Amino acid sequence: MDFREKMTAWGIRINKELDRYVTEYTGPGSNIQKAMKYSLMAGGKRLRPILAFAVCETLGGDIEEIIPYACAIEMIHTYSLIHDDLPAMDNDDFRRGIPTNHKVFGEAMAILAGDALLNKAYEIMIEHTYSDKRRFKPGLSAMKVIAESAGACGMIRGQVIDIESEGRDISVETLETMHRCKTGAMIKAPVLAAALLCNASESEYEKLEEYAENIGLAFQIKDDIMDVLGSSSQLGKTTGKDALNKKATYATLLGIEKAQEFLDKAIDNAIKSLEEFGEEADFLRSLAVFIKERNN
Amino acid sequence: MDFREKMTAWGIRINKELDRYVTEYTGPGSNIQKAMKYSLMAGGKRLRPILAFAVCETLGGDIEEIIPYACAIEMIHTYSLIHDDLPAMDNDDFRRGIPTNHKVFGEAMAILAGDALLNKAYEIMIEHTYSDKRRFKPGLSAMKVIAESAGACGMIRGQVIDIESEGRDISVETLETMHRCKTGAMIKAPVLAAALLCNASESEYEKLEEYAENIGLAFQIKDDIMDVLGSSSQLGKTTGKDALNKKATYATLLGIEKAQEFLDKAIDNAIKSLEEFGEEADFLRSLAVFIKERNN
Numbered sequence: 128m129d130f131r132e133k134m135t136a137w138g139i140r141i142n143k144e145l146d147r148y149v150t151e152y153t154g155p156g157s158n159i160q161k162a163m164k165y166s167l168m169a170g171g172k173r174l175r176p177i178l179a180f181a182v183c184e185t186l187g188g189d190i191e192e193i194i195p196y197a198c199a200i201e202m203i204h205t206y207s208l209i210h211d212d213l214p215a216m217d218n219d220d221f222r223r224g225i226p227t228n229h230k231v232f233g234e235a236m237a238i239l240a241g242d243a244l245l246n247k248a249y250e251i252m253i254e255h256t257y258s259d260k261r262r263f264k265p266g267l268s269a270m271k272v273i274a275e276s277a278g279a280c281g282m283i284r285g286q287v288i289d290i291e292s293e294g295r296d297i298s299v300e301t302l303e304t305m306h307r308c309k310t311g312a313m314i315k316a317p318v319l320a321a322a323l324l325c326n327a328s329e330s331e332y333e334k335l336e337e338y339a340e341n342i343g344l345a346f347q348i349k350d351d352i353m354d355v356l357g358s359s360s361q362l363g364k365t366t367g368k369d370a371l372n373k374k375a376t377y378a379t380l381l382g383i384e385k386a387q388e389f390l391d392k393a394i395d396n397a398i399k400s401l402e403e404f405g406e407e408a409d410f411l412r413s414l415a416v417f418i419k420e421r422n423n
Numbered sequence: 424m425d426f427r428e429k430m431t432a433w434g435i436r437i438n439k440e441l442d443r444y445v446t447e448y449t450g451p452g453s454n455i456q457k458a459m460k461y462s463l464m465a466g467g468k469r470l471r472p473i474l475a476f477a478v479c480e481t482l483g484g485d486i487e488e489i490i491p492y493a494c495a496i497e498m499i500h501t502y503s504l505i506h507d508d509l510p511a512m513d514n515d516d517f518r519r520g521i522p523t524n525h526k527v528f529g530e531a532m533a534i535l536a537g538d539a540l541l542n543k544a545y546e547i548m549i550e551h552t553y554s555d556k557r558r559f560k561p562g563l564s565a566m567k568v569i570a571e572s573a574g575a576c577g578m579i580r581g582q583v584i585d586i587e588s589e590g591r592d593i594s595v596e597t598l599e600t601m602h603r604c605k606t607g608a609m610i611k612a613p614v615l616a617a618a619l620l621c622n623a624s625e626s627e628y629e630k631l632e633e634y635a636e637n638i639g640l641a642f643q644i645k646d647d648i649m650d651v652l653g654s655s656s657q658l659g660k661t662t663g664k665d666a667l668n669k670k671a672t673y674a675t676l677l678g679i680e681k682a683q684e685f686l687d688k689a690i691d692n693a694i695k696s697l698e699e700f701g702e703e704a705d706f707l708r709s710l711a712v713f714i715k716e717r718n719n
Contacts, residue, residue, distance in 0.1 A: 151576055155597050155600050159579060159580065215529075216534065236586070238509065242503075242506060246541065246574040253567050267553040268553060270549045274542060284451075284455065288451045291451070305451070
């Protein structure tokens with residue numbers, strides 16, 4: 128399978144598993160599952176679970192063992208988007224080309240659907256880890272890295288900096304902290320979690336961490352560039368909002384040209400960090416290039 | 424120590440531990456910790472962690488081993504209150520006698536503070552469980568019960584039913600499902616988690632579950648009765664809101680007298696379920712009476 132075919136195949140597999148996780152009961156209150164599923168199954172690149180799959184493949188691990196953690200990370204990512212889109216936060220009407228969760232289900236349900244997805248993420252990881260004692264140690268170490276990445280010292284910290292920075296001048300340093308937390312942490316999480324689940328050596332773990340940090344940075348710079356240059360239909364969300372909201376981004380702070388240079392450099396570094404893995408890491412290399420060249 | 428002294432001593436211990444868990448960094452984004460701590464340290468009875476302590480004591484377990492799970496449950500409870508109070512949900516201005524989180528920190532920060540507390544709850548449980556392999560099995564089993572209780576089949580389901588029921592006639596059956604989920608699940612969670620962490624026998628586990636179900640029901644009925652009879656200053660929150668919002672409650676659906684009968688019966692049942700534990704369960708017995716007689 129070439130890169131695109133594998134991306135598609137893994138994406139289909141992930142969608143199937145995600146769908147399976149969120150159908151449990153009928154009767155009073157069961158509407159929450161519709162709201163959860165609406166955003167969870169609204170497409171998206173599945174970049175985070177695919178990263179976990181790719182690291183697992185690179186290390187010769189068993190993808191079946193990765194699935195619950197990969198799906199949990201996608202649930203955490205989805206909950207953060209639902210809450211980010213709320214009127215009190217970014218107040219977005221569209222996401223992935225369709226109305227945002229609160230536009231369809233109302234604000235109260237959207238808040239709860241986000242909460243429920245975050246909780247569900249832990250529920251499925253805990254259940255899978257608990258179900259076989261051979262999973263206790265690797266599973267707990269993977270959960271630890273995921274919890275730290277998602278929390279008030281990781282992704283949520285980034286969201287807070289984002290809110291606090293709106294309409295204010297911030298330094299490139301603060302911008303970097305913001306993105307390392309807001310986007311970077313949850314791109315690093317599937318890479319590190321998969322490495323831990325597949326018993327990576329210390330050196331392999333470090334190299335993969337370097338890879339993840341660089342593609343995380345690249346992903347954000349590309350996002351910022353697309354917000355300036357991209358069209359709304361390509362992105363499936365409102366563009367030009369960053370400038371409108373006076374949000375500091377790599378593009379607005381450095382200018383498009385310099386931002387593009389930063390992007391190229393980050394991708395080069397990501398690919399360099401994979402040297403010791405040989406051709407087993409070809410998918411991860413293609414994924415780095417994909418992140419640079421994507422247009423949505 | 425008599426019941427009140429022990430309540431106070433345990434409450435102080437829990438507050439100390441909770442405070443310790445939420446101070447980690449300074450710099451950009453660190454305001455989230457203030458918002459988390461504001462609601463987490465705003466008082467409250469600490470009923471849930473105290474229940475975990477009491478079950479641990481009844482079973483002769485080590486309270487030190489219970490602390491992270493007990494604190495995690497209090498964090499989950501607190502996050503649910505912050506989100507419940509939001510304008511899009513119950514739109515409450517006061518909680519525990521002070522302005523609600525979003526009144527002080529704004530809606531965006533309140534949403535994130537809730538998210539961060541939920542995530543932090545898992546983070547501390549996972550970290551503690553992972554730190555010693557003897558904790559792997561009991562810790563994971565406790566986390567499993569907590570995750571199920573907090574999620575879309577537990578507490579969140581109850582909140583959804585609550586929202587969907589507002590201004591509508593609902594059956595006593597639906598009201599019971601709502602409360603079994605909304606309040607009951609997270610009162611049961613510390614009892615069951617502590618039982619699992621202290622290696623309760625199957626029979627002990629069942630009896631404690633029965634106890635927890637009955638005090639959970641009693642807690643909610645008492646809440647409903649107080650909303651009708653209590654004064655705002657005693658409760659630290661707005662009273663009479665249920666009738667104002669046409670919310671179905673035990674008090675509005677059954678009438679005060681019948682609701683009081685239900686309450687007495689539930690407490691009797693709770694105390695009966697403790698028979699086999701002897702005087703070791705005296706605190707749990709007093710706690711049941713306390714729930715019936717409390718006025719805030």
